[in-house]
Amino acid sequence: MVKQVTTLAKRTPERAFLCEVSNAALQQSLNDLRTARNNFFASLSGKRKGRRVGAPRFKSKHGRQSARFARNGFKLRRNGRLYLAKIGDLRVRWSLKDPAGRSIRLPAEPSSVTIIRKASGKFFVSFCYTTEDDDTLPPTPRDTGIDLGLKDFAVLRDGNAVPNPRFYGKGEVKLARLQRKFARAKKGSRRREAQRVKVARWHERIANQRDDFLEQLSTRVVRDNQAVVVEDLAVLGLSRGRAAKSVQDASWGSFLRLLESKCDRYGRDYVSIDRWFPSTQLCSSCGAVTGPKGQRGLRIRSWSCPCGVTHERDRNAEINIRREGRRILAERQETMSKKLAEGRSSADRGVKPESADKRSLRDGTGG
Numbered sequence: 001m002v003k004q005v006t007t008l009a010k011r012t013p014e015r016a017f018l019c020e021v022s023n024a025a026l027q028q029s030l031n032d033l034r035t036a037r038n039n040f041f042a043s044l045s046g047k048r049k050g051r052r053v054g055a056p057r058f059k060s061k062h063g064r065q066s067a068r069f070a071r072n073g074f075k076l077r078r079n080g081r082l083y084l085a086k087i088g089d090l091r092v093r094w095s096l097k098d099p100a101g102r103s104i105r106l107p108a109e110p111s112s113v114t115i116i117r118k119a120s121g122k123f124f125v126s127f128c129y130t131t132e133d134d135d136t137l138p139p140t141p142r143d144t145g146i147d148l149g150l151k152d153f154a155v156l157r158d159g160n161a162v163p164n165p166r167f168y169g170k171g172e173v174k175l176a177r178l179q180r181k182f183a184r185a186k187k188g189s190r191r192r193e194a195q196r197v198k199v200a201r202w203h204e205r206i207a208n209q210r211d212d213f214l215e216q217l218s219t220r221v222v223r224d225n226q227a228v229v230v231e232d233l234a235v236l237g238l239s240r241g242r243a244a245k246s247v248q249d250a251s252w253g254s255f256l257r258l259l260e261s262k263c264d265r266y267g268r269d270y271v272s273i274d275r276w277f278p279s280t281q282l283c284s285s286c287g288a289v290t291g292p293k294g295q296r297g298l299r300i301r302s303w304s305c306p307c308g309v310t311h312e313r314d315r316n317a318e319i320n321i322r323r324e325g326r327r328i329l330a331e332r333q334e335t336m337s338k339k340l341a342e343g344r345s346s347a348d349r350g351v352k353p354e355s356a357d358k359r360s361l362r363d364g365t366g367g
């Protein structure tokens with residue numbers, strides 16, 4: 001199979017372009033395909049846990065491009081350049097900083113490197129390496145729930161609201177103008193290509209601003225809290241209406257993924273609560289289900305419970321989410337200590353510490 005899709009394929013005129021790149025990159029593609037296919041079938045048969053994995057897709061020669069080089073396909077030069085098989089030495093603008101803010105190259109020997117060309121034409125290289133660092137942060141007694149929403153992106157403990165930055169909304173007018181110009185340009189013309197790059201750059205700009213915002217917010221939340229409690233993402237679609245859905249969904253999803261991985265890395269507790277938990281409807285004072293319900297309740301920002309307390313919607317939801325999280329954590333700890341006690345009584349088995357974790361980082365070369 002390897003020979004058929006590499007060596008033999010190169011002899012056909014349609015796929016002669018395969019000769020232009022290193023064999024290492026082609027083989028890596030095949031390895032990736034095998035992994036993707038195995039994951040897909042394992043996911044279908046239920047052997048693989050977690051999120052559903054889709055079928056592998058063909059790579060396109062348009063838009064974002066990437067190639068991965070394993071150990072034998074690249075070398076790091078002393079002078080900071082990166083050698084890639086069949087491409088040669090590349091100048092890299094290293095962007096990693098150590099905790100003191102000094103520029104460094106890589107903290108460990110990389111096992112693979114991926115080179116990416118964005119739709120805008122900018123190049124990036126991403127290294128994969130393993131470290132033994134223990135990043136666990138000192139414990140804090142503080143915890144927080146997070147109520148995600150449209151008006152405020154997130155409401156944290158004590159009604160601490162993080163306004164929705166709406167990067168997309170702000171850039172939309174300009175984006176629409178760029179896209180109109182692109183659509184009017186003659187197909188295949190140089191002007192059209194220039195216009196395409198402008199649109200792609202604008203998209204990347206918005207995405208970068210959004211990613212930066214999500215990274216900073218998630219880091220702050222994880223640093224300040226020992227436990228972070230969130231609602232299952234499935235619940236958000238149901239309870240927050242249709243407005244700006246696709247864009248907002250993407251941000252919520254990435255935010256929760258960032259939170260979870262950072263909690264894992266820094267030794268914090270991440271709790272995702274059940275999709276049926278009525279976080280907005282519960283009165284956080286008396287525990288009755290008296291809050292706004294359904295589609296019509298979406299606009300109600302504050303409400304009064306018959307018990308006499310007036311609630312601000314998001315703040316009340318955060319309290320409920322945090323409480324439910326504490327309950328789940330207590331339950332987890334109980335089963336953990338039970339298991340530990342059982343283990344101790346049956347045999348003297350050591351607990352294996354988890355140490356190495358895989359991380360990848362991104363460095364930019366000039367665009």
Ligand SMILES: [Zn+2]
Nearest residue numbers: 283286305307
């Ligand atoms: Zn009440």
